[in-house]
Amino acid sequence: MTMNFAFMCKPNEVIKTGKKVAIIGAGPAGLAATGYLVCKGHEVHVYDKLPYPGGLMVFSIPSRRIRPEHVLEGAKILEERFSVEFNLRTKVTVGNAETHEEGDDFVEKVVKLEDIIENYDVVLIATGIWRSPMPGITGEELDGVIGALEFLYRWKTYELNLAPRDRIIDVSKKKVAVIGAGHSAVDAAMTALEIGAKDVYLLYRRTINEAPAGRYEISEAIREGIKWIELVSPVKINGTKRVSSITLVRNRLEEVPSGGRPRPVPIPGTEFDLEVDFVIFAIGERPTPPPGAEKVGIQINERYGNIQINEEFRTSVKNVFAAGDVVTGPSFVGRAIEAGLRAGRSIDRYLAKI
Structure with a gap:
């Protein structure tokens, strides 16, 4: 309409x-x-x-x-x-x-x-x-690290016949981690699936109940094949020239006196690596x-x-x-x-x- x-x-x-x-x-x-x-x-x-x-x-x-x-x-x-x-x-x-x-x-x-x-x-x-901000962690300068806005923008300009296919961020047959749980994060994750990514992980520091995109939107993405991992935060991105994995730490939620959303607190000793080829940050433009x-x-x-x-x-x-x-x-x-x-x-x- x-x-x-x-x-x-x-x-x-x-x-x-x-x-x-x-x-x-x-x-x-x-x-x-x-x-x-x-x-x-x-x-x-x-x-x-x-x-x-x-x-x-x-x-x-x-x-x-x-x-x-x-x-x-x-x-x-x-x-x-x-x-x-x-x-x-x-x-x-x-x-x-x-x-x-x-x-x-x-x-x-x-x-x-x-x-x-x-x-x-x-x-x-x-x-x-x-403008997409980066979190300021080790490894974010590696090839394969990108902001959600650039990722989505490049795909849309291709869809609109304003740019050739080789201008997109080609994640086909690759493993992709998307950091965030807002609408742009879900959009980036679903677009990665559409392009043909092998695995797409949606990583969020709180739980699905606090996701800015809403529980329904996240649940729909999971039904489409997105792999949801909650209560994790990125620590660093690993690789030489290109991304090979991302180190995450598990969080617990702590209530805040003001009554707002609970604050994620990293749990020492719970770090682990997730093998991925691309990391897309969707942490608010x-x-x-x-x-x-x-x-x-x-x-x-x-x-x-x-x-x-x-x-x-x-x-x-x-x-x-x-x-x-x-x-x-x-x-x-x-x-x-x-x-x-x-x-x-x-x-x-x-x-x-x-």
Whole structure:
């Protein structure tokens, strides 16, 4: 079913306001905000570094969960019926700031954020989470160690006929360990099976009851052939140039005074090795604001890298707003869409006052 981002109106009902909004990032939050704002009569230009709109919905999440054509059809409606201008393969940075994230290989043009801020009434940053962190353990530099986002992204670009088969991480007939128990971990594990991996292990430091993806999702993966090992944490990755095994330690759970999820505590002397050819870390992607955003006054959380906003989705720069995973860190698509709609409403209120 086509994702209807402009569900609040029909094109012939829209009364133009003459106000211009730039949306940086064409993922769920950015497209939701776009749909809201065009229904309010504002002119919207969308900037995204990828060749298609949709963000992680198209370039990371497996097709069995979200059909990319449904997202692309929704974006096409915005473009053709509501005159939304999509500037694709375009990366937004501040000055000459440089950084490499997934998706940058498609960039053909770089636009300065400071110019966008100057040329639009409002800017919404919805650039998402395009960086996979590593845990900082011995051996993570070996060939065969990869982040879940890169693994999924490479497979999806191949599926979309945007990259040749030799660009994927080929785990066929290999043993794969996926570290984590969120949706990206399950997606990476299931994709490894789809590619033809011999064995796929899903390793989690807590139990299935605490898994962020939920007990049902993990149980479904197990039924599909995933080998679930809980209460383990990675200690080091072994090998010379390539991965040969991963050393794990068993955990026990310890209740925390605040009443949150129990804390995993390593049990001394319980280390063991698991023979694998690939290790995929799915331990939570990091927000990726436009490189150098802090140089134009946008406040960035030093620890987590997310953009700081107030209750109206405004950043520390007057006419710059932010929404979605670039603010919250990894979340569900539905929450990102909700954030985009709420940000759109705040932007519309702001535009009514200027």
